[in-house]
Amino acid sequence: MATVLVINAGSSSIKYQLLDPDSGEVRAKGLVERIGEDSGRVEHTVGADTTTAEDPIGDHAAGLRTVLGLFESVGPDLLEAGLTAVGHRVVQGGPHITEAVIINDEILETIDSVSTLAPLHNPANLAGIKVASELLPDLPQVAVCDTAFFSDLPAAAATYALDRQVATEHGIRRYGFHGTSHEYVSGRAAALLDDQQAKLVVLHLGNGASASAVRAGRPVETSMGLTPVEGLVMGTRTGDIDPAVIFHLHRVTGMGVDELEDLFNKQSGMKGLTGHNDMREVLQLVEDGDEHAAAGLEVYLHRIRKYIGAYAAVLGGLDALVFTAGVGENNPLIRARTVADLQFLGLEVDAQRNEEESSEERIISPEGAGAAVLVIPTNEELAIARQAAALVS
Template structure:
């Protein structure tokens, strides 16, 4: 019987899941429960080439996961016959506690909860998914795989903020990063495809959340997200890098509370704050219609990408591979072209025809013989989580 792993990614109002064959790399089933707690929820289950959809209220995560298990029983594949050996849970923040996957027990749950202030939008939701999953599937081991684990051993030069050391140590202030599972998967895939394990790589994970990493020989040496997932690149609704004194300015002169500024930086800024839209497809539509704010917003977005590419090439002392991944990175040829514009002096350029190809397969989009190989590599965090869970067990 094939050994499988059920991967659960629990968000604040959603649950993504996949039943994965870690050895073969196939997803035997996948789905999404969204709009949890709203008047009408949406459930989508894909298995055996068929898609089953339901529109009904999903009161909470417990109800959502019960619906998922019922769909496995009703539509398939039957979990009782699927050979599940583990349930793998995505957890965003592992802090300094974890540099790899860990089997979940009550002590691990306690640590995840303690770390919630460092990822307030993510860890509480991840924790809920774990608690419900353990309750509904009590007979298989549950494994936590942390977004921060790949960056746990960043060099001190990259991980340390220039903050009073006693304050930093007391409140665990350092760069933790995020999206590590994706960065690890994509950098390893690039090394595999090119047949080299000594590569100097930059990975750009561009979705609604966005992050960059510098990876040398398979080891992360820098990353754009910091204490929380707010720092770094311009994102769908997050500011990314911003002068910390903006907080003091808005508090003193704008009369804004800490919670209001938190909401502003995390939910009302980024592309949404600049253009009114957090979906780049809509931003492109606005640009085509002559919207100047959208044009400037996209310019800010790609300018930040170029800054990170240049700085990470300097950190590594060179660059062999630049990879784009995640929803925007994999599908938006305009963003990819904008990100590398003017970087020919680094050996970074793309072939316009290759760049415009739409594919779900990993591919090279730089010209033949280019000094830097530019790639598009679809991420597969679920497969990476499943394989890490299996490696632990």
């Protein structure tokens, strides 16, 4: 058996899974959180058993040392598990990293050089890579970038109408994010439909949210842009907004760049509209008659429907709409409300199929619908593991 350890290092956390890339079996998984704070927490799960520990975790190196210690003391033993590679999620690969790559000094420099495009993510990703390289020096380290799937977007989709010289000099273009998820889900959707030429709109709806238009396995549009702020309304991010709002707020309030970035990234979206970024809490407020929550939900749904219509036009038709990620996979009300006014595109859901709780890939549209509606659970860790395994083999 061969396995891959997948690491997703955030600014104050490390998520990890040990997977068999062939079968998809998760041998172990866990989370290190509150890195650098007064009290840290580690969860390490093997099968049905979870080991927890709460102690200060000074930095990513200490966190990953704790994880490797748990593999030794609780299991599974990494040597016996046939560990062949470590796969790292990297948010921004820039224009140069367009596929999974084995990490060397040049790749580290490239990831670091585009950190200005993802200042909340790439530095943490780099920290995870450097620590894993130090603690597991005999294993190939592989970077899989969120932006890679969208690296060959058509120029008309990737290009902003900004002064060309400025855009070229500073690498300003539509990069797209959640690419590992969109690639995995669109591939599974094509397999479920038995149509490798399918025209798909994929909705990755979680706390972060994005849409993509995929034709014959390749993306032709995506909602996130230079950064993950653009596009759909998200848990705490604005999504599409007139960029002149920044100029206006600066002039009338004196807000600086850091304050505006925090406002757009962490205080807006559903949290800004309703007070909550968890869709379950928002829907409970709507049920309780909260007017702000009801209005916020309409903004959220309106933006999604607008993107579906636009992407159907870009694709020249639509074979299927695909829901994935936390909200998309688990919230039948959001799915039903999303397609309620889109019958003209052939989209509708079967009420019984839509309400059934399942963790399986499935079609929730009625027989004979003009376009299929699918729910495909995303699995970014498995996608990263498979890309890493294929590369090192």
